Amino acid sequence: MKRDVLFLCQFFYPEYNSSATLPFDTARYLAQRGYSVGALCGYPKEYSAGGQVPIREAKDGVSIRRLRYMQLSRRSRLGRLINYFSFTLSVLLHLFEIRNYRAVIVYSNPPVLPIAAILANKLFKTKIIFVSYDVYPEVAYASGSLTAGGAIARLMRCINRALFRRVCAVVALTDEMREFLLRNRPELSADRTVTIPNWAHEAPVEGAADARRKLGYAEDDFVVSYFGNLGVCQDETALIQAMELLKDQPHIKFMVAGHGSKLPDVRQAAEHLPNVKLCGFLTGEDFDRAVAASSCGIVSLERGLMGMCAPSKYYSYLQARLPVLAVVEKDSYIAAELREKRAGLSSDVGDGRQLAQNILTLYQSPEMCGKMSENALMLYTGRYAKSIGLARYAALFEDIFPSAD
Numbered sequence: 031m032k033r034d035v036l037f038l039c040q041f042f043y044p045e046y047n048s049s050a051t052l053p054f055d056t057a058r059y060l061a062q063r064g065y066s067v068g069a070l071c072g073y074p075k076e077y078s079a080g081g082q083v084p085i086r087e088a089k090d091g092v093s094i095r096r097l098r099y100m101q102l103s104r105r106s107r108l109g110r111l112i113n114y115f116s117f118t119l120s121v122l123l124h125l126f127e128i129r130n131y132r133a134v135i136v137y138s139n140p141p142v143l144p145i146a147a148i149l150a151n152k153l154f155k156t157k158i159i160f161v162s163y164d165v166y167p168e169v170a171y172a173s174g175s176l177t178a179g180g181a182i183a184r185l186m187r188c189i190n191r192a193l194f195r196r197v198c199a200v201v202a203l204t205d206e207m208r209e210f211l212l213r214n215r216p217e218l219s220a221d222r223t224v225t226i227p228n229w230a231h232e233a234p235v236e237g238a239a240d241a242r243r244k245l246g247y248a249e250d251d252f253v254v255s256y257f258g259n260l261g262v263c264q265d266e267t268a269l270i271q272a273m274e275l276l277k278d279q280p281h282i283k284f285m286v287a288g289h290g291s292k293l294p295d296v297r298q299a300a301e302h303l304p305n306v307k308l309c310g311f312l313t314g315e316d317f318d319r320a321v322a323a324s325s326c327g328i329v330s331l332e333r334g335l336m337g338m339c340a341p342s343k344y345y346s347y348l349q350a351r352l353p354v355l356a357v358v359e360k361d362s363y364i365a366a367e368l369r370e371k372r373a374g375l376s377s378d379v380g381d382g383r384q385l386a387q388n389i390l391t392l393y394q395s396p397e398m399c400g401k402m403s404e405n406a407l408m409l410y411t412g413r414y415a416k417s418i419g420l421a422r423y424a425a426l427f428e429d430i431f432p433s434a435d
């Protein structure tokens with residue numbers, strides 16, 4: 031007898047990046063609800079705490095099978111491509127493991143991975159649920175990672191045509207992304223798409239005073255934080271300009287904790303700025319402590335990416351009661367949501383002066399900052415809480431596997 035659903039994703043438990051924790055949260059929730067659940071994923075390396083993990087493991091009701099593949103540095107385009115194709119090839123070599131499942135839930139990263147789900151559907155009649163974290167190949171065009179006429183872009187378009195003809199459901203992270211997909215994927219119908227946002231880690235927030243003391247900040251410092259990826263999809267110019275403009279403000283401090291291809295530019299600028307602390311990529315208690323020490327959080331996206339991606343750090347900031355300083359296009363859902371809910375301030379892409387002014391506004395208006403902090407948590411608990419997202423996945427699977435099925 032076939033099991034219910036296989037999670038097909040490059041990252042999974044015990045890795046600590048959101049691309050691993052979100053699928054694992056979903057998988058174990060479905061297992062708790064009585065579904066038989068498995069995962070076919072990559073062997074941990076980049077986002078691992080170290081140590082050996084078994085190739086096969088049962089964790090919280092989820093049967094995990096880990097595949098070894100070539101893992102190079104993701105800082106270069108070539109390294110990312112080799113990782114994508116190496117993992118996908120490893121999955122294809124284990125394709126017959128998918129035949130034991132009635133459905134496969136496959137993620138958009140890496141963008142060539144859906145090939146395996148398409149073949150499983152064709153060979154074994156496996157149902158496909160596709161989760162779109164990023165919209166390929168358009169997000170790669172907009173960020174300058176790919177050209178539309180290249181062989182890899184043509185391959186991605188071919189995969190998309192086959193995928194969207196065969197899926198039984200597509201999960202978009204935002205309504206903005208859902209609308210983008212419906213406009214640009216003629217094979218896809220509205221009744222096969224659903225919006226299910228990502229959620230945050232939801233760790234208890236340490237006391238701000240204790241966290242600041244441990245990180246070397248004064249109690250009256252205003253700590254402006256940037257966490258997560260600083261890569262081709264993020265705007266680093268506004269961040270660097272704001273840090274330089276506010277360098278003479280003695281109590282405004284910047285904390286940058288992340289990684290990515292644009293981090294060297296920030297590191298170079300920070301060498302001459304006394305108000306900037308670089309912490310590297312933080313996880314676990316270190317990340318939770320850095321969030322607790324923060325006064326507000328910066329999220330940014332490059333121009334031209336509306337509807338193509340959704341930054342996971344946005345949800346982490348809201349859950350931690352941090353007013354959000356968004357460097358995004360004026361018409362983006364984040365800018366509109368922050369205005370509507372009064373949970374932060376936004377500035378246009380590349381506008382470091384306005385970002386600096388927004389930081390000053392929050393610093394000089396403690397009452398406004400406190401109210402935005404309350405509103406941020408209210409926005410998270412009312413729209414993005416883990417319980418809300420998981421309930422939506424449960425409803426989706428009830429539609430896919432009705433009781434009579």
